[in-house]
Amino acid sequence: MGDILNVIKGNDSFIISSHINPDGDAVGSQLAVYSLLKDLEKSVCIVNRDPIPFIYKFLLENDLPYISLKDMEMAENQNSWMDAQVAIVLDCASLARTGDALAEKIRKFDKIINIDHHASKEEFGHYNLIDPEACATAELIFDLMSYGDIRIGRKRADYLYTAILTDTGSFRYGNSTPKAHDIASRMIKEGVNPQKIAELVYEVIPYQQAKLFGMSLDTLEISTDGKIAQMWVTNDMMEKTGTTAEDTEDFIDYVRSLRGVEIALFFRETEGNNIKASLRSKNNLDVSKVAAVFGGGGHKAAAGCTIQEPIGKARKMVVDALKKYQHWEKA
Numbered sequence: 402m403g404d405i406l407n408v409i410k411g412n413d414s415f416i417i418s419s420h421i422n423p424d425g426d427a428v429g430s431q432l433a434v435y436s437l438l439k440d441l442e443k444s445v446c447i448v449n450r451d452p453i454p455f456i457y458k459f460l461l462e463n464d465l466p467y468i469s470l471k472d473m474e475m476a477e478n479q480n481s482w483m484d485a486q487v488a489i490v491l492d493c494a495s496l497a498r499t500g501d502a503l504a505e506k507i508r509k510f511d512k513i514i515n516i517d518h519h520a521s522k523e524e525f526g527h528y529n530l531i532d533p534e535a536c537a538t539a540e541l542i543f544d545l546m547s548y549g550d551i552r553i554g555r556k557r558a559d560y561l562y563t564a565i566l567t568d569t570g571s572f573r574y575g576n577s578t579p580k581a582h583d584i585a586s587r588m589i590k591e592g593v594n595p596q597k598i599a600e601l602v603y604e605v606i607p608y609q610q611a612k613l614f615g616m617s618l619d620t621l622e623i624s625t626d627g628k629i630a631q632m633w634v635t636n637d638m639m640e641k642t643g644t645t646a647e648d649t650e651d652f653i654d655y656v657r658s659l660r661g662v663e664i665a666l667f668f669r670e671t672e673g674n675n676i677k678a679s680l681r682s683k684n685n686l687d688v689s690k691v692a693a694v695f696g697g698g699g700h701k702a703a704a705g706c707t708i709q710e711p712i713g714k715a716r717k718m719v720v721d722a723l724k725k726y727q728h729w730e731k732a
């Protein structure tokens with residue numbers, strides 16, 4: 402950690418990147434590091450492939466320098482951020498998780514700091530702070546600040562609290578460790594209002610999204626033994642309801658919440674007509690290994706992958722892989 406703080410202190414310009422489709426941990430961790438670097442009067446820009454999801458916009462300040470590669474039509478003309486001295490990559494199990502185009506650019510940096518809590522422990526940075534025991538990347542940012550005796554303050558407390566709240570599934574997943582609760586408690590003491598944050602993150606479902614959920618719920622299927630449940634969303638459903646991929650993010654939680662279900666699956670058609678699969682496990686089955694069969698990855702209890710097949714076939718491939726893997730586990 403001392404190394405990383407020295408690199409931060411010893412350089413002037415930074416970019417902070419995270420994974421495609423940033424989640425609460427990605428956004429919260431990025432903002433916390435951003436605010437720390439601003440306090441140190443560094444030049445800093447957040448660069449991700451995708452825009453920040455609506456539900457996390459309440460965390461943003463007006464003048465936040467944020468580049469989404471997806472939104473940049475003339476990406477090649479706006480590359481001054483590439484002159485930064487250091488790239489800080491957060492919540493990414495591999496550099497490729499930033500998206501192919503961005504990964505290629507970050508790879509050229511002389512100094513890459515990699516801070517992450519995924520189990521794959523890929524040390525793609527020149528400086529790596531990786532701890533799969535950490536509940537969220539935000540926990541490692543908290544550790545880094547504690548190590549450096551850096552005051553958290555109200556703003557950063559909001560960022561870190563939101564990151565931990567969302568990455569632990571509101572303190573319901575296996576990563577809801579004593580430390581997760583301990584940091585949350587400290588953040589509340591710094592002034593975070595948990596009721597307000599929960600309202601801003603969870604109680605802002607747009608009407609159109611609710612309609613899409615209704616359509617998706619119609620697709621719900623449960624295996625004969627009741628242990629594997631799945632639901633899906635097609636491009637057609639999103640078109641009909643005027644929604645986007647972002648609207649489907651929490652649908653898998655519903656599948657997960659069904660009685661007796663041990664493996665929850667959610668499938669979504671992508672713009673390129675590939676299938677994005679999300680896998681969640683409530684027993685000991687490591688779904689990141691199943692996702693890895695299709696070139697994806699993630700955590701033991703939450704993983705994902707993209708399959709270049711029509712939705713029916715992709716669904717069957719994942720279920721078949723799960724059954725095969727369950728079989729190996731027992732053997």
Ligand code: 5GP
Nearest residue numbers: 678679680697698699700703704705706707
């Ligand atoms: P989600 O299903 O919410 O998209 O992803 C769950 C977890 O799986 C994420 O935290 C992320 O770590 C991982 N994940 C999702 N999609 C991919 C993927 O395509 N490749 C890899 N390596 N990990 C993924």
Ligand code: MN
Nearest residue numbers: 426492538568
């Ligand atoms: Mn995370």
